[in-house]
Amino acid sequence: MPGFTINAENAAQNKDNKAEFRRKHRWRLIQGSQTAINNKDLLYLKSAARPSFKFQEAEFHHDQEKAYLAGKQEWDPIELVFYDAVEGRNVDDIAEQLYSWVVSVCDIESATCQIPSEYKKTLIIQMTDAAGEVDESWILHGCWPVSTNWNNLDYTANDIQEVTVSVRFDRAIKDN
Numbered sequence: 001m002p003g004f005t006i007n008a009e010n011a012a013q014n015k016d017n018k019a020e021f022r023r024k025h026r027w028r029l030i031q032g033s034q035t036a037i038n039n040k041d042l043l044y045l046k047s048a049a050r051p052s053f054k055f056q057e058a059e060f061h062h063d064q065e066k067a068y069l070a071g072k073q074e075w076d077p078i079e080l081v082f083y084d085a086v087e088g089r090n091v092d093d094i095a096e097q098l099y100s101w102v103v104s105v106c107d108i109e110s111a112t113c114q115i116p117s118e119y120k121k122t123l124i125i126q127m128t129d130a131a132g133e134v135d136e137s138w139i140l141h142g143c144w145p146v147s148t149n150w151n152n153l154d155y156t157a158n159d160i161q162e163v164t165v166s167v168r169f170d171r172a173i174k175d176n
Contacts, residue, residue: 026128044085049078051172077166084161119144142170
C-alpha cells in the first residue's frame with residue numbers, strides 16, 4: 001500500500017516510499033486507422049482485458065533427459081463487454097455495430113469469408129494515471145471477432161443487457 005516502507009535499505013537511501021498503482025478503472029480503448037466500432041460507441045464499453053500470451057514449448061531429447069526451449073508465442077484472445085445500448089439520439093445500436101463486424105469477417109447469408117484486410121483492425125488499450133495521462137499502452141494488430149455472445153434474456157432480471165466479444169489478434173506490442 002502507498003506510504004509504507006518496503007525495507008530499511010530504501011529508507012537509508014532516502015528513496016520515496018509512496019508508490020502509485022495502476023487502477024482497474026483507469027483505461028480506455030481506442031482504434032487504429034481502420035474502424036471496427038464507432039468511437040462514440042466505445043462509451044458503452046464496460047470492460048476489456050489486457051493482452052496475455054504464452055510460449056509454446058519446444059522439447060528435445062538427449063539420453064535420459066529432456067530439455068525445453070521457447071517456441072512460438074501464442075496470444076490469448078481478449079474479451080470486450082459492451083452495454084447493449086439501442087439506437088437513439090447520437091447513439092448507434094451496439095449489437096448491430098458488433099454484428100456488422102462479424103459479418104465483415106463472413107457473410108452469413110452467402111457463407112463466404114472476406115479477405116483479412118477487410119475485417120482485421122487495430123485496437124489500442126491505454127491505461128491512464130489519475131490525471132488522465134497514458135502510462136501504459138498496448139497496440140493490438142490484426143484484431144477480429146472470433147466469437148460474439150449477445151447473452152441470455154430473462155424476464156426476472158433487472159440487469160442491463162450486455163454483448164460480449166472475444167477478439168483474436170495477431171500480436172500485441174506494449175508501448176510506454
